[in-house]
Amino acid sequence: MEDIKSKECFDKCIICSKTEWLFVGKREYDINEHWESDKNKARKYIFFNIWHDKMSLEVYRYVCKKCGFILDIPRPSEHDLDEKYKYLANVELVGSIEGISQKSKKLEYLQAVKVLNLVKKYTKIRREMNILDFGGDDGHFLMPMKKRGHNCYVVDYYKNTLKGIKRLGNTLTDIPLEYKFDLIICRHVLEHLAEPKKLLIGLRDYLNDQGLVYTEVPMELYKATMPNIDPVTHINFYQKKSIELLFKFSGYEVILNREKRATYREHKMSITQTLARTGHIPITETELRKSFLETKNLIYPNYFRTFLQYKHDPIFMLKVSLKRIFKNKTN
Numbered sequence: 001m002e003d004i005k006s007k008e009c010f011d012k013c014i015i016c017s018k019t020e021w022l023f024v025g026k027r028e029y030d031i032n033e034h035w036e037s038d039k040n041k042a043r044k045y046i047f048f049n050i051w052h053d054k055m056s057l058e059v060y061r062y063v064c065k066k067c068g069f070i071l072d073i074p075r076p077s078e079h080d081l082d083e084k085y086k087y088l089a090n091v092e093l094v095g096s097i098e099g100i101s102q103k104s105k106k107l108e109y110l111q112a113v114k115v116l117n118l119v120k121k122y123t124k125i126r127r128e129m130n131i132l133d134f135g136g137d138d139g140h141f142l143m144p145m146k147k148r149g150h151n152c153y154v155v156d157y158y159k160n161t162l163k164g165i166k167r168l169g170n171t172l173t174d175i176p177l178e179y180k181f182d183l184i185i186c187r188h189v190l191e192h193l194a195e196p197k198k199l200l201i202g203l204r205d206y207l208n209d210q211g212l213v214y215t216e217v218p219m220e221l222y223k224a225t226m227p228n229i230d231p232v233t234h235i236n237f238y239q240k241k242s243i244e245l246l247f248k249f250s251g252y253e254v255i256l257n258r259e260k261r262a263t264y265r266e267h268k269m270s271i272t273q274t275l276a277r278t279g280h281i282p283i284t285e286t287e288l289r290k291s292f293l294e295t296k297n298l299i300y301p302n303y304f305r306t307f308l309q310y311k312h313d314p315i316f317m318l319k320v321s322l323k324r325i326f327k328n329k330t331n
């Protein structure tokens with residue numbers, strides 16, 4: 001039998017470019033197994049037919065010892081991801097907000113207003129802005145921006161863009177270089193990309209002098225010792241510090257980086273919000289080390305980390321505490 005602990009990974013880290021990895025765990029995928037839901041049939045097809053052409057496959061999870069980034073091997077390439085989105089755009093209305101509940105639409109609108117208010121605190125621009133939502137589905141998140149007179153654009157594989165929003169193409173290379181933006185929103189995108197650093201570097205060419213990039217990324221590393229049940233939807237897993245490093249390695253100065261409870265469509269979740277502008281800020285060994293330790297603490301949480309994780313859910317916290325006390329008493 002193969003000793004998986006000695007399995008080495010020779011890939012370069014997509015954030016820091018180093019090749020030192022700590023093996024964390026693995027998951028076996030089989031074409032005959034059920035995944036979470038019917039929605040995942042399409043993802044299953046992508047995984048076993050488009051990406052791998054195999055009936056079963058093992059995926060290994062590693063942590064970059066230098067910067068704390070998580071890597072699952074085999075990892076889909078940019079081409080694989082392109083094929084994935086083209087396929088999904090055909091088989092389901094990926095990106096569309098049509099058919100989702102009124103409540104979701106309202107929550108998306110409210111979140112967009114919050115983002116706009118947040119950006120206003122950090123930008124000196126007082127005229128109407130050019131705003132791009134990169135990976136912004138049908139452009140629904142830009143509705144409050146449009147109502148306030150800003151010029152709104154979207155880049156996404158989904159083609160039925162809402163009225164008043166201009167669609168510039170599927171992906172970065174489709175955007176004509178004469179377009180410059182005051183704000184680029186990249187919400188729940190960085191966890192889906194083969195080359196997130198390449199995207200952030202590429203976006204710099206489309207920013208005005210005072211332009212800002214705003215991102216939201218879900219926090220999913222808590223106890224994540226093995227690849228996800230669905231290995232197709234998200235392929236990158238971050239924590240607050242590793243996102244900051246991703247921006248710094250891509251030539252940005254991070255001006256806001258915070259973890260928050262927020263909505264994405266009808267789901268409430270922990271996210272990291274980051275706001276950045278172009279700039280070259282030195283990266284220290286200390287912050288790289290801090291990021292690695294943070295990833296490790298999330299994957300193998302101690303009691304204090306568990307407390308932090310669920311501070312928004314006191315009832316769950318109470319249950320965890322009682323369980324611990326009970327367990328200690330019986331031991």
Ligand SMILES: [Zn+2]
Binds near residue numbers: 013015017064066067
């Ligand atoms: Zn790294």
